[in-house]
Amino acid sequence: MAEVHSKKKNNQITHTSIKGKTISYFIRHIQVFLFTLGTICRSPFASLMTTAVIGIALALPAGLHLILKNFEAVTANWDGAAQISLFLKKDISEEKVQKLTTDIAAMDEIENVSYISADMAMEEFKKHSGFGSSLDALDNNPLPDVLVIKPAIHSSSPEKIQRLMAKFRKNGMVDIAQLDMEWIKRLYSIMDVVRDGIWIAAALLAVAVLLVVGNTIRLDIQNKKEEILINKLIGATDVFIRRPFLYTGFWYGIIGGAIAFTLITVSIFILSDSINNLSGLYGSSFTISGLGISGLFILLITGLGLGLSGSWIAVGRHLKQIEPS
């Protein structure tokens, strides 16, 4: 009779399970989702301590990246940043020079070419040098024809420019190809260092976020040891016990991402003085670009991913150790 009694109970449970399984599954998830958010909101100070650290950790590489990006946008605008002067050989016919000019202008890597003929150069020289008409005494013009070339922005990296220079030097009409770009090389080297630094910083800080979330969840688990034990004793499954911790990590990550966004926005505001100063120097109407919606989105996703991973690791490592005895 008792066997029957127990069988009946079993059937009842199975019956209701199948019926409302999917619905109640989602309802339970949403409950935990909101419950963990509620828990976080109910102790705002404590939650802020965790999420602020995550926010800071996310903000730094994002902020550095943003600075670099803006910086590259500025440098791309620099007119005449890399200017190549081609001093042509003497006694080349006007048509040939004209053809070379249009050929070069048609190149993909080139933004524009201006042709300064020897005569024009002489005129200029007369005007500005102070030698004036005394130069009329010269038999023939000693100055060469010059092509002043501005490479396109997308081709202004040092390597590409060097390739361009090599090409020009091979051209039979070109006497000397000259480039004042040492300081551009320097700039790019500096940017290389900064970029490497950002990658190291970003990697370190991603680890930091994982650790912070993992550590917080780990201590959270230890803190709720008694609760976990009682839940296990009254028949909670591992999945049930794990769920709130994972959602807590989720929220930490998301909120941390939002804090990072805020920090960066505020920092840009603080930095804008220096940056406007920098931009002013180049006479450019450059305005610093913030993270925008896509940046916010990426920060939230990154935070979410790291928060969830951190809590996943902590839960995996520590929840199993808590067993009633």
Next chain:
Amino acid sequence: MAEVHSKKKNNQITHTSIKGKTISYFIRHIQVFLFTLGTICRSPFASLMTTAVIGIALALPAGLHLILKNFEAVTANWDGAAQISLFLKKDISEEKVQKLTTDIAAMDEIENVSYISADMAMEEFKKHSGFGSSLDALDNNPLPDVLVIKPAIHSSSPEKIQRLMAKFRKNGMVDIAQLDMEWIKRLYSIMDVVRDGIWIAAALLAVAVLLVVGNTIRLDIQNKKEEILINKLIGATDVFIRRPFLYTGFWYGIIGGAIAFTLITVSIFILSDSINNLSGLYGSSFTISGLGISGLFILLITGLGLGLSGSWIAVGRHLKQIEPS
């Protein structure tokens, strides 16, 4: 009789207290000092999670600062970084020019001055311009005398140079004072941005360290709630209960500082490629300087200070809330 009994007990306790008070006070401190270190070492993984975050947070501003410092060392070496050309007015006697030259050379802000007389300039021009002897036809030399001035390193900041320029322009003998230093201004502006960025990053990361330590200690306190309660019930003073938490914060900070030092040393190693590249561009024999002993010392002290402060705040906020009831 019982009053007597109790009095006697009181006296005994007071007696032994006075006798061994100072010694036992120090012994107890050392015990807690070593005990907390032992606790940290016994759960290396958990401790590493906290100390690694602290280490990362300390490493970043220190590392950025180091890069900036090295960078400044490099740029200080740049010869001819800021070169001022003074074009003198015509028809100034040789002696006056000579006097001006020595006056300027004697200035504190100036490293050296070279005098290029109009005749010398003409000779040069003849040689290099290709106009050759045709210039002999000129009645008088149209070129001005020029002083090329190199400011001392300590005076090569944009503001100081501008002040110098203003001074020269006021001089009656000077026609035009010209300076090609736009790119130096740019460089300094960039460095300003970087410096501001480092301050923001350092402030954020100091907050992060405080939060991490505070948070860890807070959760630690909650974790040991039962132990604290029992201790309070059997007569432990607040000082006694507080002590291990403060020492734990102390250790976290110190260990975090040591980790930061390691991270920076490793990062420098990784970055050294880019940096050598940069250094090579300036043809300098520059070698990157690490943190050294003093840097290690500062990191440890900073870590210690932040660790102790973080635990102090957490202990102050949370220990009072735990009272038996």
Next chain:
Amino acid sequence: MIQFDNATKRYNEGYEALSQVSFHINPGEMVFLTGHSGAGKSTLLKLVACIEKPTRGQVIVNGVNIGRLWKRSIPYLRRKIGIIFQNHQLLNDRTVFDNVALPMIIQGVSHKEVGRRVRAALDKVGLLSKEKLYPITLSGGEQQRVGIARAIVNKPPIILADEPTGNLDPDLSKEIMELFQIFNQVGVSILIASHDIDLITKMNHRILTLEAGKLIRDGK
């Protein structure tokens, strides 16, 4: 319902807390478990609830062999057992209502149903008026009764109780034992560890007596 076949439990330290214990509790039976301190009463209850596994021999609960039970299946076994702990095991940061509701939350019972059944359980132990209080503000006896309410709220076929009246005054102890008797009358199997020999002999149910891990007496 609960069957021990030569079950032996030896803790890591080598101490044999239970030696070759055999008995059988039928569905709907009410049985007391007694013995000196350290005799192995709590250990026996832990075996039933699958908190410990037998070192040798078999323990079969509700048709399930505890020794061979998968870790993943343990929760589902425990949902069929209402456990009342010696030291209450209540969550101090949840109200009485929430504490009692816990087993149903775990099983995902609907909100309305939870409210109805929690109040029914609290009513049975006479604590309906205290549902909004926190356990810390209750007296020891009241906490014990919250624990009982939590154990019965799911209407489990088995109830285990480890010294449920240890901290109660004689009148309340008798009341609680009568409460168990009422559950028993609707078919629940009940196993209660207790020291209160006077009380349990008066109840006139089967009594298992342990001594140093051995079952030395089984009868009224």
Next chain:
Amino acid sequence: MIQFDNATKRYNEGYEALSQVSFHINPGEMVFLTGHSGAGKSTLLKLVACIEKPTRGQVIVNGVNIGRLWKRSIPYLRRKIGIIFQNHQLLNDRTVFDNVALPMIIQGVSHKEVGRRVRAALDKVGLLSKEKLYPITLSGGEQQRVGIARAIVNKPPIILADEPTGNLDPDLSKEIMELFQIFNQVGVSILIASHDIDLITKMNHRILTLEAGKLIRDGK
């Protein structure tokens, strides 16, 4: 030693757990405290140990007025009181030895002295052989005795016990009560809350009986 003058304790919720209780316990006296569950026994003991403060009236312990005691002075009062809790309150991550040593560590007693006195205390409760074990591996009764050893290790002039035999079998209960009697004979004042009316009437000491927060009987 312990003096209550019209002491009243009303908890925040407005419930009066103790109403105008007055009595006086002399040094060296052994007194039992009884009453139904929720009568206010634990509350009375909490007032003595300065865990709660009286809402009205006076409580004077060892010459100190609890109501006026500075927060900073509470630890020093508590060092004069050995408290035995209903639910043991042992630290599960420390050995039996370390648990018992705790009150002496807190007071900075020298290492050698600690070892000597902890072993003496464990010997008195018959647990000397288990000093290296963790509380979790002990039976309920053994844990209770560890709690007693911790309370007496400092030789405090006052001992409070809240249902110290609630989870013990009758033989062990009697043994523990006799242990208290031995401490009492060397001059320690003892106040024990208990439900076990049979046992305490047999002990032939003064009994305070509470009912709904009122002292309704004071005598043998």
